[in-house]
Amino acid sequence: MLAEAARQIERYRDDPDADFDLPLDVRGTPFQAKVWRALSRIPRGETRTYGAIAKALGSAARAVGQACGENRFPVVIPCHRVVAASGLGGFAHARGGYLMDAKRWLLRHERAI
Numbered sequence: 001m002l003a004e005a006a007r008q009i010e011r012y013r014d015d016p017d018a019d020f021d022l023p024l025d026v027r028g029t030p031f032q033a034k035v036w037r038a039l040s041r042i043p044r045g046e047t048r049t050y051g052a053i054a055k056a057l058g059s060a061a062r063a064v065g066q067a068c069g070e071n072r073f074p075v076v077i078p079c080h081r082v083v084a085a086s087g088l089g090g091f092a093h094a095r096g097g098y099l100m101d102a103k104r105w106l107l108r109h110e111r112a113i
Contacts, residue, residue: 001022001023004022005022008020008021008022009075012075013109016044016045016109016110016111017044020075020076022076024073024076024077026072026073026077027072028067028070029067031057031059031063031067032067032070032071034057035053035057035064035067035068036067036071036077038053038056038057039053039068039071039077039078039079039081039082040077040078042078042081042082044078044110044111044112045110045111045112046081046112047081047082047083047107047112047113048081048082048083049061049082049083049084049085050062050064050065050068050082050083050084050085050089051064051085053082064082065082065089065090068082068090069090069092069093071092074091074092075106078106079091079092080102080103080106080107081107081110081112088100088103088104088107091103
């Protein structure tokens with residue numbers, strides 16, 4: 001399974017339109033699961049704000065951000081496509097450093113910024 005995951009990640013690295021087809025063991029609260037399903041519906045090359053997702057789910061932007069931060073599969077369940085109303089927001093509970101560099105790279109790779 002690990003070899004297949006590596007193959008799919010490499011395929012994504014070469015082609016941002018490549019799809020993932022991995023049997024993920026996604027565990028979280030019912031609210032987190034709702035957020036993660038919403039993230040999975042954001043098309044490549046597009047972003048959504050925490051507030052827009054919160055509004056669609058009848059929740060608060062901060063709660064959506066916390067659910068994004070708890071996502072254990074951030075490339076496959078694309079939490080990098082969620083941004084703040086006035087900037088990039090965070091990534092994996094980080095507001096700076098290499099994780100934010102990774103978010104910028106992912107968004108550029110997908111032509112979203």
